[in-house]
Structures are given as structure tokens and as C-alpha cells.
Amino acid sequence: xxxxxxxxxxTTGHSPKRGDEIIEVGLVVIDxxxxxxxxxxxxxxxxxxxxxxxxxxxxxxxxxxxxPTIQEVLADIMPFFEDRYFIAHNAKFDYDFLNDALLRNxxxxxxxxxxxxVELSRxxxxxxxxxxxxxxTSYLHxxxxxxxxxxxxxxxxxxLFLEIxxxxxxxxxxxxxxxxxxxxxxxxxxxxxxxxxxxxxxxKYESDHNLILQNGFAVKRIDQPTQPDVDIQLSFxxxxxxxFNQEPNEARTGQIQMANEIYHSFQNNxxxxxxxxxxxxxxxxxxxxxxxxxxxxxxxxxxxxxxIQLQNQIIVKDWMKIAESTELPIQVSxxxxxxxxxxxxxxxxxxxxYPIHSNYDIILSLSIILVWLTETKTGDREELxxxxxxxxxxxxxxxxxxxxxxxxRSSYYHLAEQEAKQANVVVVNHAxxxxxxxxxxxxxxxxxxxxxxxxxxxxNVARNQLAKKIDYVGLVDLLGxxxxxxxxxxxxxxxxxxxxxxxxxxxxxxxxxxxxxELSDTxxxxxxxxxxxxxxxxxxxIKQSFSEFVAxxxxxIRTMAGQIKSRERTKIxxxxxxxxxxxxxxxxxxFFQEDHMAIRWIEIDQDGAKNAVQINLxxxxxxxxxxxxxxxxxxxxTIFTSAxxxxxxxxxxxxxxxxxxxxxxxxxxxxxxxxxxxTRIYVPNDFPNVIHSNPKKYASExxxxxxxxxxxxxxxxxxxxxxxxxxxxxxxxxKSMLSVNSFDVLSQGISTGSKDKLKKMFERSxxxxxxxxxxxxxxxxxxxxxxxxxxxxxxxxxxPNHPVLRAKANWYHDQDKNPFxxxxxxxxxLRFRQAYGRLIRNNEDRGxxxxxxxxxxxxxxxxxxxxxxxxxxxxxxxxxxxxxDAKNWVTYNN
Numbered sequence: 055x056x057x058x059x060x061x062x063x064x065t066t067g068h069s070p071k072r073g074d075e076i077i078e079v080g081l082v083v084i085d086x087x088x089x090x091x092x093x094x095x096x097x098x099x100x101x102x103x104x105x106x107x108x109x110x111x112x113x114x115x116x117x118x119x120x121x122p123t124i125q126e127v128l129a130d131i132m133p134f135f136e137d138r139y140f141i142a143h144n145a146k147f148d149y150d151f152l153n154d155a156l157l158r159n160x161x162x163x164x165x166x167x168x169x170x171x172v173e174l175s176r177x178x179x180x181x182x183x184x185x186x187x188x189x190x191t192s193y194l195h196x197x198x199x200x201x202x203x204x205x206x207x208x209x210x211x212x213x214l215f216l217e218i219x220x221x222x223x224x225x226x227x228x229x230x231x232x233x234x235x236x237x238x239x240x241x242x243x244x245x246x247x248x249x250x251x252x253x254x255x256x257x258k259y260e261s262d263h264n265l266i267l268q269n270g271f272a273v274k275r276i277d278q279p280t281q282p283d284v285d286i287q288l289s290f291x292x293x294x295x296x297x298f299n300q301e302p303n304e305a306r307t308g309q310i311q312m313a314n315e316i317y318h319s320f321q322n323n324x325x326x327x328x329x330x331x332x333x334x335x336x337x338x339x340x341x342x343x344x345x346x347x348x349x350x351x352x353x354x355x356x357x358x359x360x361x362i363q364l365q366n367q368i369i370v371k372d373w374m375k376i377a378e379s380t381e382l383p384i385q386v387s388x389x390x391x392x393x394x395x396x397x398x399x400x401x402x403x404x405x406x407x408y409p410i411h412s413n414y415d416i417i418l419s420l421s422i423i424l425v426w427l428t429e430t431k432t433g434d435r436e437e438l439x440x441x442x443x444x445x446x447x448x449x450x451x452x453x454x455x456x457x458x459x460x461x462x463r464s465s466y467y468h469l470a471e472q473e474a475k476q477a478n479v480v481v482v483n484h485a486x487x488x489x490x491x492x493x494x495x496x497x498x499x500x501x502x503x504x505x506x507x508x509x510x511x512x513x514n515v516a517r518n519q520l521a522k523k524i525d526y527v528g529l530v531d532l533l534g535x536x537x538x539x540x541x542x543x544x545x546x547x548x549x550x551x552x553x554x555x556x557x558x559x560x561x562x563x564x565x566x567x568x569x570x571x572e573l574s575d576t577x578x579x580x581x582x583x584x585x586x587x588x589x590x591x592x593x594x595x596i597k598q599s600f601s602e603f604v605a606x607x608x609x610x611i612r613t614m615a616g617q618i619k620s621r622e623r624t625k626i627x628x629x630x631x632x633x634x635x636x637x638x639x640x641x642x643x644x645f646f647q648e649d650h651m652a653i654r655w656i657e658i659d660q661d662g663a664k665n666a667v668q669i670n671l672x673x674x675x676x677x678x679x680x681x682x683x684x685x686x687x688x689x690x691x692t693i694f695t696s697a698x699x700x701x702x703x704x705x706x707x708x709x710x711x712x713x714x715x716x717x718x719x720x721x722x723x724x725x726x727x728x729x730x731x732x733t734r735i736y737v738p739n740d741f742p743n744v745i746h747s748n749p750k751k752y753a754s755e756x757x758x759x760x761x762x763x764x765x766x767x768x769x770x771x772x773x774x775x776x777x778x779x780x781x782x783x784x785x786x787x788x789k790s791m792l793s794v795n796s797f798d799v800l801s802q803g804i805s806t807g808s809k810d811k812l813k814k815m816f817e818r819s820x821x822x823x824x825x826x827x828x829x830x831x832x833x834x835x836x837x838x839x840x841x842x843x844x845x846x847x848x849x850x851x852x853x854p855n856h857p858v859l860r861a862k863a864n865w866y867h868d869q870d871k872n873p874f875x876x877x878x879x880x881x882x883x884l885r886f887r888q889a890y891g892r893l894i895r896n897n898e899d900r901g902x903x904x905x906x907x908x909x910x911x912x913x914x915x916x917x918x919x920x921x922x923x924x925x926x927x928x929x930x931x932x933x934x935x936x937x938x939d940a941k942n943w944v945t946y947n948n
Contacts, residue, residue, distance in 0.1 A: 056250075058084040058169070059134045060141040060215065062207035063148050064111050066103055070154035075099040076124055077113055080204030081134060082212045084141075087219065089212050093131060094205035096121035111202045125159045132156075135166050143187050143211045145170035145242070167243035171214050174242060176418065177233075178218045180426040180438060190214055222248075225428060226265055226272040227255045232424050239417040265428060268463045269398035273427045276469060279476040284383060286349045290317050293346045293380065300379035308723045312339030315721050316693050320347045320355075320503055323690040325718045327509070327705050331725035332697040332891030333899070337372040340505050340695060341479070345376055345384050347503065348478035355479050356501040358487045360508035360515070362390065362436060363810075368481050387470070387477035388432075391486050392454035395467035396423070396433040400626065401451040407624045408450070409538060419444025423451075433466025446531070450627060484508075484515040488683070502690040509694035510884060513711045517672050517858070520679060522641040525668035526556040529638060536610070536631050539624050540617060544610035551603040556665040558595045563658045563667070566590075568855075578668075582857035583654040592646055600646065607639055645671050655857030672858065674865055677713030684714065698832075698887045702918055707880035724924075725894075732894050734943055735928045736936040737905045744848045744907050753780050756847050756906065757787035759933065760823060763843060763904070764797060767940045769821045771843040774831055774889060776850050778803060781825050784847075788823060798822040802830065832888035841900045841944065842893050848907040849919060850885040851878055879915055883922050890923060900947055902940055 061081045067074030076097050083091035096113065098121040108114050142148040145168045153163045175185050182193045187207060191198040196213050200206035222230075230252050237245040266275050288296065294313055298305035312330050319326045320343065330336040344355040359365055365388055373386045405420070419440045430437055435448060454467040463469065474480045480501070487498050498504075506512060529552055537545045563581045583591065591597075614632050618625050645654060651674040659666040673679065684692060699708045705720050742755055756773070763771050775781040785801040792799060798819045799805075800812055809829050816824045817836055824830075831850055836842060852859045863873035893901025910916040911930050920928065929936055 058139045058141050060208050060212040061148050062204045063151050064204050065151060066099060066107055070151050076151060076155060077118055078204040079127055080208040082208050084212055095127055097124050097127055124155050128159055138166055140166045140168045141215055143171045169242045171211055174218050177421045178221050178425055180422050228272045229424050229428060233421055236417045236421050239414060269402045271398055271427050274429060274431060276431055279473045284349050290346055294342055297379045303379060306335055307726050308334040309339040311723050312336060313342045316340055317343035319693060320691050325692050327699055327718055328695040328721045329699040330695055330723040333895035334725045336695055337368055341372055341376055344479050353503055354501055355503045356498055357481045357505045358484050360484055360511045362483055365481050365483050385477040386479045387474040388481045389470050389474045392467040393452050394435045395465055396451055397453050397465040399464040404450050415441040415443035416447055484512060485519055488516050488519040500688045502688050505693045508696055510696040510698050516676050520673050522671040524638050524641050526665045532634055539627055542613055544613050548606040548610050551606040553665055555599040555603040556667045558599050559667050560658050560664050563656050578657045578659050580857055581656045582860045604639060607635060645669055651675060653858055653861040674861060676711055680713045697891050698884050701880040701883045727894055729924050729926055732900050733926060735903045735926055737911050737928060737930045738933045738936055739930050740932045741906045753783035754787055756784050761791050762937055766937055767944055768841055768843045771845060772824045773845045775827050775847050778827055781827055785825055801825040802827055831885045840898055843902045845904045849882055849909055851882045883918055886919055887922050
């Protein structure tokens with residue numbers, strides 16, 4: 055049956071059971087892989103169309119007043135569905151609406167097989183940016199002439215389906231057969247389509263030279279990289295000039311200065327700390343000397359940056375500019391930990407042994423992966439968008455501890471390592487570089503030349519890498535994974551003991567937690583364990599339940615170890631799970647041991663289950679751990695760079711925690727912006743004092759001020775907090791104030807906990823306010839906004855009761871140093887500068903910074919915040935004055 059009808063309905067709402075109705079029908083007919091017919095009509099509902107539906111679709115009550123009723127329309131469209139597949143994007147919605155209309159009007163329900171193009175797109179278009187119809191049409195370059203109109207949506211859904219079928223036809227027989235075994239679990243009735251295609255392929259010879267078979271999977275052929283022998287004759291100045299002479303590369307004074315500083319540091323085997331102001335384009339500033347030096351001196355250079363997203367940006371965006379402009383065969387490699395890369399041998403074993411067929415998310419994830427393998431060159435998890443539960447299988451099918459690396463592609467990490475060995479420049483992230491458990495044939499520590507980008511994060515990343523975390527949910531998930539491979543009675547015993555132990559810990563934290571303790575970014579209680587608290591946790595019910603839990607886990611480990619020989623096919627998974635369980639037990643045992651140089655704290659979710667506990671352990675002093683990185687015998691030059699390394703014109707705050715010497719070369723490079731024209735800074739002098747104000751009343755004042763800004767200055771703003779409780783209070787105040795005006799109030803930990811998702815929601819909205827806590831102070835680089843408005847509700851001092859800050863403050867006190875001036879103030883100034891630095895990223899940006907904290911202008915230490923900013927006037931007037939001034943400035947600059 056090669057006959058399909060693609061339907062799209064516009065409706066007055068989401069639920070026919072609640073009386074929502076069809077207001078437009080659009081359908082197209084597909085025969086023999088072509089759209090051969092179409093039908094479209096408006097439908098007159100029995101109730102008026104809601105205003106928001108009119109805004110979305112463009113359909114008004116006037117448009118449909120003379121349209122046929124749904125009963126008349128059904129008589130026209132029912133013949134289209136005879137002996138055909140029903141196709142829609144999110145098929146259940148349209149299928150249920152049409153079925154409801156049929157049943158209400160005396161027809162029998164639809165009985166045709168259905169296909170959901172959302173599901174098929176996830177499987178057969180694994181590299182798509184998203185799976186909304188608009189995202190898919192953009193990805194496939196399909197013209198969508200009238201989104202949210204029925205015929206237009208049906209037509210592009212038909213084109214989308216044909217593209218999917220075209221890609222399906224190009225898949226090898228092996229992949230189709232593997233997909234067929236999963237297809238009975240799809241929401242779409244796609245098994246017959248796959249079966250027909252497999253029968254066709256059985257009887258015709260096909261050879262795709264771009265694909266090979268590895269471990270039973272069809273995968274993309276990847277040629278082994280080789281390092282070209284380049285004899286570069288250009289001087290460094292000529293190389294830089296060649297780059298900037300190419301369109302559209304614009305020479306910036308700061309970039310050229312930075313490139314020269316790094317190149318000369320490499321030449322002289324010198325370490326350097328370079329502060330390059332935000333928006334200057336420092337990535338190009340360090341990539342130019344890194345690539346040239348590597349080519350000229352036959353030396354590899356490592357670049358480490360903060361996140362995987364920044365790694366990808368360096369490769370995809372910035373390095374491509376250099377490669378295209380210089381036309382030199384520069385090899386740049388991106389390397390992550392082995393857990394990011396799929397392992398084909400593990401995948402094969404997983405498919406053979408894991409009970410997967412009862413879980414839709416796992417079935418869908420494996421289907422996506424099978425298709426992805428025919429297209430991916432990297433095997434990198436970051437290319438995929440897996441369902442939530444599908445994420446749980448990734449640890450079982452990734453890594454680099456199985457297979458013959460020489461003869462067969464078992465792990466894609468091995469390919470990434472080989473590429474890194476041949477590259478001029480290797481790009482990693484801080485977490486990978488600092489991971490104490492990393493085992494690689496490519497040893498980052500042996501590279502003589504290194505650039506640490508986003509270096510102000512280096513201390514925190516080092517702490518996080520050396521930190522140990524155990525939470526109840528993760529532990530129970532691990533025990534559940536063990537039971538899926540083998541039904542051990544010891545698993546249930548361990549689960550019971552885990553529940554008892556974590557409940558006891560929860561109750562203790564709930565009892566000991568003080569009312570003035572700060573919450574985490576996601577609203578969890580945090581209890582810092584000093585010596586007194588640790589002593590309490592080493593006795594009584596906690597000690598008893600901990601001992602019983604450890605004993606239960608050790609019994610489970612012994613049972614698993616005894617079963618390994620008889621479980622040869624699942625041996626690799628048994629060993630992996632055993633090692634993970636051993637590591638968890640080791641962390642818990644370390645947590646309860648006396649160690650005055652360790653930082654301990656426990657988080658509980660007060661609104662969650664009574665065992666929702668996370669146990670945290672961190673080292674106090676980093677210097678011993680850093681020596682191996684910075685004092686390696688092969689290291690010749692390390693460059694640290696960031697937009698914010700200095701406080702009070704000193705680099706000590708950055709250098710000291712890392713154990714770096716003060717005699718390191720220090721360079722400050724300003725940006726080339728006209729800040730006097732691009733920026734305004736306001737501090738209202740009539741705003742309440744944050745220290746002496748009632749928190750609820752202060753939150754109300756913030757909400758009122760923010761509403762004024764949104765009403766009179768700009769329809770989008772970011773409000774930054776240091777306290778989750780205050781963010782929560784302002785959120786609900788603003789929700790009630792702005793509900794009538796259709797503003798989106800997007801709040802971290804309330805709207806979503808994900809910073810990236812919140813940022814995207816803000817970017818897409820036309821009228822929105824974003825409320826963020828700690829992680830947003832520098833993560834507010836919003837694209838597409840020429841005018842940025844940021845409101846700081848208070849100076850960004852870390853909460854004094856935060857566990858890590860308390861421990862560090864105690865340590866400074868023991869060293870006879872003032873914790874405020876050596877720790878709290880410098881950290882607050884750095885974060886303040888980071889927030890300001892996100893205002894202006896290019897010559898077209900304009901930004902307004904409102905600081906609501908009077909301490910900036912009235913306290914003696916406030917001058918340090920003022921001095922940390924560029925030489926700009928700060929308007930310190932009453933609220934009405936500054937809002938009018940900001941409004942005039944925005945109007946004048948439009």
C-alpha cells in the first residue's frame with residue numbers, strides 16, 4: 055500500500071473532550087512518491103475562536119462565519135482516507151480530533167494505519183536541530199509559505215515525509231533489518247513500510263562505498279587522519295595579515311595584540327595571564343598564534359575551554375574562519391572524555407543482552423542511534439537528541455575499554471584519539487583536562503604548549519572534578535540497572551538499606567538546617583558539615599544504617615563477582631556496574647572519615663521525597679592537584695586568558711588558588727568599543743537598602759521596578775539574583791503584575807532548571823523577563839538582542855553560608871587573612887564584571903545596567919565595584935529620573 059493522506063487541522067484548543075473544535079482542514083494525497091491532490095477548507099465552529107488562536111493562525115470569527123460545518127466537511131474528506139495511511143505531524147492530535155468529529159456526527163471511527171512524522175523525523179533525521187515542523191522545514195530547506203494554516207502545514211508535512219522515505223531508501227539492508235525488530239514498538243504503524251522496503255532491497259545489489267560493516271552495524275567510512283607536512287614560509291605578521299585581509303574578517307587592535315602576546319610567550323617558553331575584555335573576539339586572538347606556532351615549529355598546542363558548547367564553537371565557527379582564510383592544511387581536533395563516544399562492541403552486547411523491548415524510550419533511542427551510525431563521523435553523543443529515559447542507556451554503550459583497537463572500530467573515542475595525535479591543535483574542555491580518573495593514550499599533560507580559555511572558571515572546574523557526589527536517585531538507578539541484567543535478591547536488600555540510610559540523613563539535615571541557610575540554585579537546603587556536625591553524623595541511627603547499607607552492597611558485589619564467569623556475554627556490563635558501585639561506597643566512606651582539608655555538605659529537597667539526598671565532598675586546597683598540570687617536565691608555556699582575571703588591578707585572586715607564581719607575565723587588553731555611546735549604568739538612590747529591608751518587601755520593590763523598566767524602557771530584561779528565595783518571591787509578584795500584558799516570566803528553577811533552555815525561551819519570546827541566579831551572572835549572552843537590559847538586585851556576594859564559601863572563609867581565617875577582603879569581595883567583583891561584560895559584545899550592541907544595591911555607592915568597599923568598570927559615568931538619581939533618562943537614551947538611539 056504505497057498510498058498516503060497527510061492531514062493537518064487548525065482547532066480552537068487542544069482537547070475535543072473539552073469542547074474544542076476544528077476550524078480549518080488541510081490535506082494532501084501522496085501516490086507513488088508524489089503529491090497528487092490536495093483539499094482545504096475553513097470550518098464554522100459552534101463557538102467563537104479564542105483570541106490567542108486567531109493570533110497564532112490568523113483565522114478570525116469573520117473568516118469562518120460563512121464556512122461549511124464540520125458535518126459537511128466530513129462528507130467531503132472521508133473518501134480520501136480509504137485504503138490509505140493517515141499521516142500527520144504529531145499524529146495523535148489530528149487523529150483524535152478527526153475521530154471525535156466523526157463519532158459526534160454519526161460516522162464510525164477511522165481504521166487506517168497512522169504514521170507520525172515527529173517520531174519518524176527523530177529516527178531518520180538524527181542531526182536535525184529540533185522536531186517542530188518549523189525547525190524541520192528550516193533544516194531541510196523546505197519553503198513553508200504559511201505556518202499554522204492547515205493546507206500549508208499538511209503540504210510541508212507531506213514533503214517532510216517524502217524526504218524521510220528518500221533517506222530510508224538509502225539506508226543499507228542491515229540497518230533496515232535492525233530497525234524492523236524495533237518497529238512493532240513504534241507509535242507509527244511503520245512496520246509494513248519497513249518490511250516492504252526490506253523485501254525490495256533483498257533482491258537488488260547495492261554498494262555504498264561510504265558505508266562499512268563494523269561489529270554488525272552499518273557505519274560511515276572514516277579515513278584515518280594524517281598530519282600534513284607543511285613548510286610555512288610566511289612570518290607571523292604576514293600570517294595574521296593574510297587572515298585579516300580576507301572578507302569578512304575585520305582586524306581588531308585587541309585581537310592582534312593578543313595574538314602577538316601569545317606567540318611571543320610561546321617563542322620564549324613563558325607563562326602568561328591575559329585579560330582580554332568581553333566581546334573582543336579572543337578566540338581568534340589565540341587560535342591564530344596557536345595554529346601558526348604549531349605549523350612553524352612542528353609542535354602540538356592544546357586549547358582548553360570551559361564547556362563542550364564552547365569546544366564545538368571553536369571548531370565550527372572560529373577555526374573554520376582561519377582554515378578558509380589562510381588556505382593552509384591545518385588539522386584541528388576536538389577531544390572529549392571517552393564517555394561521550396559510542397562503543398560499537400558495547401552496543402552489540404547491549405542489544406543482545408539487555409531487556410529493551412518493554413520501554414518505548416529505549417526502543418526509540420536505539421533506532422535513532424542505528425540511523426545516526428550511518429551518518430556520524432565522530433560517534434559523539436553531543437550530535438544526538440535522545441529521549442529522557444534513553445539517556446540512561448548511554449553509559450552502557452559508550453566508553454573505551456573493549457574491542458581490538460587495531461583491527462576493528464569498537465570505540466569512536468579511539469578514532470578521536472588518533473585524530474588528536476595527528477592534529478596541530480587539540481581542543482578540550484577543562485573538565486576533561488582536569489579529570490583525575492582519565493586514562494588516555496593522548497596525555498594532555500605532556501603537551502608542551504597550552505592555552506587555558508575562560509580561565510576564571512578553572513578553579514571551580516578543578517574543584518568539581520576532584521569533588522565526589524553521591525545521591526539517592528543515582529544510587530537506586532544504578533541498583534536498578536544491575537537488576538535488569540540479573541535478578542539478584544541482594545539488589546532488593548541493598549535498595550532497602552539505601553532507603554533507610556538516606557532517610558536518616560534527610561531527617562538529620564532537616565533538623566540541623568538553620569533558617570538563614572541559603573538554598574541552592576534549584577531551591578535545595580544545603581547543610582555544611584563542620585567537625586561538630588560530622589561527629590553527629592558518625593553516630594546513632596546514621597552510623598548504624600550506613601554500616602548495614604555498606605554490608606548489603608558488599609554482599610551484592612561478592613555475588614556479582616561470583617557470577618561473572620558464568621555471564622560471559624554480559625561480563626563487561628557486570629564489571630562496569632560493580633566498579634560504579636564500589637566507587638559510590640568509597641565516596642561515602644571518605645565522607646565520614648576525619649579530614650580537616652575536606653569540604654563536606656549535604657543537600658536535601660525539602661519538597662521532594664524523604665530520601666532525596668545528595669552528599670558532597672571536595673578538597674579544600676587545590677595546589678597539590680595543580681602541580682602535576684603546571685609543573686610537568688614537558689611543559690614549556692601555558693597561557694591563561696579570560697575577560698575577568700583581575701580584581702583591584704591585581705591577578706592574585708586568580709593566581710593564588712591555583713598555586714601559580716606572581717611573577718607570571720600579566721597582560722590586560724581593552725576592547726575597541728565606544729562604551730560612552732553604547733552603555734548606560736544606573737543606580738537608583740531611592741531604592742530600599744537591601745541589608746536592612748524585609749526580604750518580602752524588597753522583592754516587591756524589585757518586581758515593581760522591573761515592571762516599570764518593561765513598560766517604559768524595553769520589553770525584555772534580565773534580572774539577576776544571588777538568592778533563590780528572593781527570585782522565587784519576585785517571580786510570583788511579577789506573574790500577577792504582568793499577566794494582563796502577556797509577558798513571559800521565565801525563572802530559573804521554576805520555569806525550568808536548565809540554563810540553556812531558559813536562555814532559548816527568552817531569545818524566542820518578544821516580551822519577556824528572565825530571572826536567574828548564580829549561573830546566569832555570566833551566562834547572559836543573549837543573541838539577537840541589540841539592546842540588552844540587565845538588572846542586578848544586589849551586589850553578587852556569595853551567600854556566607856554556602857558550604858564551600860564557609861570552608862574557604864575558615865581556611866583564610868586560620869591563615870590570619872580577612873575572608874571578606876581576600877575572598878568574598880574579590881569573588882563578588884569578578885562576578886559583577888562578568889555580568890557587565892555581557893552587555894556589549896560588538897560595535898552594534900547597546901546595553902543598560904541597573905544596580906539596585908545602594909552599597910555600591912554608599913559603602914567604602916563599593917568603590918572597588920565602581921573602579922572595576924570601564925571609565926563610564928554612573929547615574930545615581932531617583933527612580934523616576936533614571937527611568938526617564940534611560941527611556942530618552944533608548945528612544946534617541948533607535
